[in-house]
Amino acid sequence: MTNPRWKHRPEGSTWGDWGPDDELGRLNLLTPAKVLQGIAEVKTGRAFCLSLPLDYPGGAVLSPRRHPPELRPTMRDGLPNMNVPLRCFDPTATDIVSDDQVVLTLQYSTQWDTLAHVGQMFDADGDGYPEDVYYNGFRPGHDVVGSVMWDRAGKPTPTASGKHVGAKHLGVEKIAETCVQGRGVMIDLAAHFGRSGHVVGYEDLMGILEKDKVVVEQGDMVCFRTGFAELLLEMKKQPDRDVLFNTTSALDGRDQRLLQWITDSGVVALFADNYAVEANPARACMDAYCATLPLHAHCLFKLGVYLGEMWYFTQLADWLRENGRSRFLLTAPPLRLPGAVGSPATPVATV
Numbered sequence: 001m002t003n004p005r006w007k008h009r010p011e012g013s014t015w016g017d018w019g020p021d022d023e024l025g026r027l028n029l030l031t032p033a034k035v036l037q038g039i040a041e042v043k044t045g046r047a048f049c050l051s052l053p054l055d056y057p058g059g060a061v062l063s064p065r066r067h068p069p070e071l072r073p074t075m076r077d078g079l080p081n082m083n084v085p086l087r088c089f090d091p092t093a094t095d096i097v098s099d100d101q102v103v104l105t106l107q108y109s110t111q112w113d114t115l116a117h118v119g120q121m122f123d124a125d126g127d128g129y130p131e132d133v134y135y136n137g138f139r140p141g142h143d144v145v146g147s148v149m150w151d152r153a154g155k156p157t158p159t160a161s162g163k164h165v166g167a168k169h170l171g172v173e174k175i176a177e178t179c180v181q182g183r184g185v186m187i188d189l190a191a192h193f194g195r196s197g198h199v200v201g202y203e204d205l206m207g208i209l210e211k212d213k214v215v216v217e218q219g220d221m222v223c224f225r226t227g228f229a230e231l232l233l234e235m236k237k238q239p240d241r242d243v244l245f246n247t248t249s250a251l252d253g254r255d256q257r258l259l260q261w262i263t264d265s266g267v268v269a270l271f272a273d274n275y276a277v278e279a280n281p282a283r284a285c286m287d288a289y290c291a292t293l294p295l296h297a298h299c300l301f302k303l304g305v306y307l308g309e310m311w312y313f314t315q316l317a318d319w320l321r322e323n324g325r326s327r328f329l330l331t332a333p334p335l336r337l338p339g340a341v342g343s344p345a346t347p348v349a350t351v
Contacts, residue, residue: 005137006124012263013302015136022136023174025115025304026268030182034219038183038329042350048316050332050347051110052229057310058237062244062275070103106172107342112334113307116144116170116341118296121289134170135304143169144341166339175306175343176336182268184330184349185220188212188317190227195247199279202257214326218266221330225313226250228274232310245275253278253295254285262295263303270299271308271332271347308332308345316349325351 009015018028055068073080082100086093107113119134132140132150141149145165148156189200192208208214216222228248232239250272252258262270270277278295291297299305320326329350334343 003137005139006133007126008124009137010120010122010302014304015302020136022304023115023138023170024178025135025306026266027175027178027180027304027306029219029266030178030180030221030268031219034182037219038181041183041325041327042329044351046319046351048319048349048351050311050313050316050349051345052232052310052312054104054109054344056109056237057232057239058235059239061239061241066105066108068108069105072101072103074099074101104344106335106337106340106344107309108344110310110312110345110347111308112172112175112332112343112345113296113300113309114167114170114172114175114341114343115300115304115306116167118293118300119144120291120297120301122301135301136170138169143167167341168339170341171338172334172340172343173336173338176333178333179331180333181329181331183220184223184328185214185216186223186225186313186317186320186326186328187214188225188321189249190225190230190317191321193249195227195231196249197246198249199252199283200249200258201252201255202261205251205258205261212326216265216267220265220267221269221271221332222265222267223311223313223330224249224251224270224272224274224277225317226272226274227314228272229310229312230273230314233312245280248274250274250279251277251295252283253293253298254283259295259298262299262305267305269306269308271311273311273313274309276309277307308347311345311347316351319351323351 003016003020060067073082075081076084082098084097086095115135119132121130122133123130124133124137144167147162147164148158150156226249282294299307332345332347334345
């Protein structure tokens with residue numbers, strides 16, 4: 001199999017499986033039949049909000065590049081457009097108007113990772129030299145365009161325009177256009193590992209699936225409750241990074257059997273209430289060259305499996321466990337923001 005953008009695809013990847021220009025990856029498996037399966041899980045009509053407040057975690061402790069939203073009014077004639085009585089402009093008007101705007105870091109709080117979020121070095125064109133590339137062979141500088149380009153030595157050079165364009169392909173709007181509705185499946189790591197900081201491998205996961213009678217099928221969206229978001233809320237926007245990362249669970253991205261399970265299961269997405277879904281930093285790699293975030297590389301780069309981070313699962317997971325259930329209808333579109341490589345989300349679970 002070849003493609004206009006690549007001659008070789010990563011071993012075990014889904015590149016080209018849905019056509020040479022596919023930008024959706026495993027979202028192609030979120031079919032009308034999967035939507036109906038999700039709807040069939042609705043028994044009570046109760047809904048749960050799966051988003052943290054967008055001003056959490058607080059500060060820039062978890063990532064110095066990501067900052068809390070800045071909410072501000074729009075301006076009207078040089079003054080803040082908040083609580084403005086329109087009678088100032090028309091004595092007969094009875095209206096009072098408020099209007100605002102926000103400067104928003106798109107992956108600060110509850111978020112989606114797109115397939116343009118993390119790429120890898122890979123010899124896609126078969127010339128013997130690895131190049132930087134994203135899912136299905138889309139390229140930095142051509143398909144995902146910033147204001148600088150980075151060479152093999154890691155040196156930046158301004159692009160011809162010097163302007164940030166964003167993801168011309170693989171952008172978050174592609175996710176939003178699918179509406180992202182289907183069957184969610186909860187895997188409650190916190191119920192088994194508590195605040196032990198356990199890094200979850202394949203054997204751990206299989207044990208939980210057996211004990212909790214959880215079944216994951218192709219086209220499902222899998223949610224992991226670790227307790228991270230719950231602890232984050234307890235910290236009231238004063239996050240303690242060491243406590244958060246050392247006392248809550250995350251997946252072992254270096255566990256090859258776990259990665260193979262993700263491949264074989266046919267899941268569309270992995271959502272977690274923690275910072276990166278996988279343990280960060282990952283276990284040491286013994287190879288000469290390795291992905292810093294191996295689960296991100298496996299999911300976003302190879303499989304087209306989406307990741308979501310810092311979702312809020314506490315109330316939903318508790319309810320599911322109390323009622324002997326693990327499945328629900330999940331509705332989770334991101335912002336339809338052309339060119340963005342990530343997005344906040346306000347997902348909804350309906351049981």
